[in-house]
Amino acid sequence: MSRQGSRDTAPEVAVRRLLHARGLRFRVNVPVPGMPRRTIDIAFSKAKIAVFMDGCFWHGCPEHATSPKANAEWWRAKLDKNMARDLHTTEHLETSGWTVLRFWEHEDANAVAKIIARIKDQDQTT
Incomplete structure (x- = not known):
């Protein structure tokens, strides 16, 4: 398990590139406030938007999860x-006023970036 990449996965990097190309600026691997050893993959700190790119195997994708x-x-x-930790992290962030977006690694990066940009734009207009 120690050889498994937890940061900068190919799906995460693809989404980050697309977001950056859209002019969106964000932070990566941001510690979850009040929760040691947990990080947000892509964070828009001022807007309080947390984006997680979950791996199908590790996070229990209903379509692609397998059991060894x-x-x-x-x-x-x-x-x-x-999966319980993911739920707890999401609940903690939402209680703290964050918008939490979770995507699976198999989802199309363009579609994911479009959703994130739309939600970020909605946040700026309110």
């Missing part, structure tokens, strides 16, 4: 904890 056969019980507990 070897050590299945341990893996099921590990992946269930990941």
